[in-house]
Amino acid sequence: MASPAPFARYEWMIAWRYLRAKRAEGGVSVMTWISLVGITLAVFALIATLAVRSGFRAEFIDTILGANAHVTVYSTAYVSETGATSRQIEEYAQMADAVRAVPGVTRVAPLVKGQVMASFRGETSGVEVHGIRPEDLQSVPRVAEPLDSSGDLSRFGAEDVAGIAIGSGVARELNVVEGDVIRLISPDGARTAFGTTPRVSNYEIVYVFTAGRYDIDRTRVYMPFAEAQTYFNAEGAATELEVMVENPDEIEQYELPILQAAGPDAILWTWKDASGSFLRALDIEDNVMFVILSILVLIAAMNIVSGLIMLVKNKGRDIGILRTVGLTEGAILRIFFICGSLTGIIGTVLGVILGCLFALYVDPIFSAVNYLSGGGAWDPSIRGIYALPAKLEWGDVLSAVVLSLGLSFIVTIFPARRAARMNPVEALRYE
Incomplete structure (x- = not known):
């Protein structure tokens, strides 16, 4: 008899049952919700920041190139x-x-x-x-x-x-x-x-x-x-x-x-010569902000590990029974991998939706913030432009998705392996 293919239907059914189980039944629904909210907010913050960063840079450069020379020719x-x-x-x-x-x-x-x-x-x-x-x-x-x-x-x-x-x-x-x-x-x-x-x-x-x-x-x-x-x-x-x-x-x-x-006798002065220091500062700020927000995504993903470790501990008896009835280590690993990765996937999807909505509706959102703060949230004399811009670039969205899913999948592997290597005899000894 051929063994079932990886990620078979029964593995998804067991994983989904564990995810929605109440604490009284040995589940960790509260930790699952915390992990879900954490991933959602982290991805939302990452996409929103990248969109504002891209919009500010594009608006800044557009205002420079739209009213100033690309190259100025002087005489010695x-x-x-x-x-x-x-x-x-x-x-x-x-x-x-x-x-x-x-x-x-x-x-x-x-x-x-x-x-x-x-x-x-x-x-x-x-x-x-x-x-x-x-x-x-x-x-x-x-x-x-x-x-x-x-x-x-x-x-x-x-x-x-x-x-x-x-x-x-x-x-x-x-x-x-x-x-x-x-x-x-x-x-x-x-x-x-x-x-x-x-x-x-x-x-x-x-x-x-x-x-x-x-x-x-x-x-x-x-x-x-x-x-x-x-x-x-x-x-x-x-x-x-x-x-x-x-x-x-x-x-x-x-x-x-x-x-x-x-x-x-000519001397050239380009727009990058005039604004080069500011553009370099923007590049440094972009890299630093991406690293900081990536750490936030990692912290949110670590909540998945905590919840999954608790789930493995609470489901030790179930793991022993499943191994006894014939499930392989690989099947157990995949069940708990699904439990962790589903949280990451759903949180990432929700975060992408919120981040894209923020970028698309940044003007009314900023108007509301500016109104609630008394009209002093944005000073054009300091920032150079009149409003907070946001430009949604699919490359930024893709990088946020890859980062979130990648971290979610990686951190899920370790508690899933621990569950797979659990000895069924030890798991059922005191049952």
């Missing part, structure tokens, strides 16, 4: 005809054409940048002016398609109005709206026989945007390129070139071709 310092040290790019049009011809480069825009003081009815704020051509500004993703906006971007650079575009943070600091006229004050203004005098000019706000990143919205002002050249004494020149590429994550492969195209 040189002595101008007036004897002053300058870094302006005189032949910016030719340099832009050369860089634009590099494979993988999608956009090149000359800029004139400077820091000035903005003023409106007694309110002042330091801002960074970006002089840019209207057609180039309309191709900046986080400005042309912002989270929120007011005004008309098509009026930017119009001949009938001295219009500028400002971030919503600047508008909030100055208490201005679209249509107001603000004053920009630059200490490096007109050059006269008596020295340099501050330059003061008035500009109408034609567009207010929310890029989604606090430091950009709080400081960014866009001015038409030709106006910025005059305002910052850069007639016929640009201070830098803003370069966008197809694959900014692999920005290293573009550096050498862009540098060769820009010429021997």
Whole structure:
């Protein structure tokens, strides 16, 4: 007579009976529930943390790449005809054409940048002016398609109005709206026989945007390129070139071709150079959080061991009887392995469901937490973005599932082996 195949139906029936047995019947239902809840919460915490981590990183990088250059091209310092040290790019049009011809480069825009003081009815704020051509500004993703906006971007650079575009943070600091006229004050203004005098000019706000990143919205002002050249004494020149590429994550492969195209006097500064330390800190934090939460999953899995050891001890008489009627050591091992692994499987499934629901509904959940905490749960001035993001990646879910099931299966083997090796004679001696 052929022996039954491993994990036969009777093995599942016995294991299920043991799992749902009450303590009075020799079961450990309370420990089973504790193990189940522990695994569920641990997997939920792991998936939720990984989702928030992925969402924060994606949002942070998207706000950087959506409103800033992937590569910025500068010029080395040189002595101008007036004897002053300058870094302006005189032949910016030719340099832009050369860089634009590099494979993988999608956009090149000359800029004139400077820091000035903005003023409106007694309110002042330091801002960074970006002089840019209207057609180039309309191709900046986080400005042309912002989270929120007011005004008309098509009026930017119009001949009938001295219009500028400002971030919503600047508008909030100055208490201005679209249509107001603000004053920009630059200490490096007109050059006269008596020295340099501050330059003061008035500009109408034609567009207010929310890029989604606090430091950009709080400081960014866009001015038409030709106006910025005059305002910052850069007639016929640009201070830098803003370069966008197809694959900014692999920005290293573009550096050498862009540098060769820009010429021997060019200097490059990539978005990873600007944000590299923060990205490295995120990577370290990601690894540390994964290790910590993995330990939580391990602790939850150890509850399965405790419950299973108690179950083996309480079912010693049953094990002796089962061995006496012909069950092999392998069958006993599989029965108790099923008891432990089922707890891990069910807890993992419930944890995955809760974690995915958290990631999908993080906005209303965060809104509720923010409301209950009095509105101070998230400070964009510290974290850079306006809300807690979550991005559900199936790779993160799979890693959480593999970790939880793997630990649950591994820790279950040891008490299951102890049950399988129990001597039936010893188990029934005092019965």
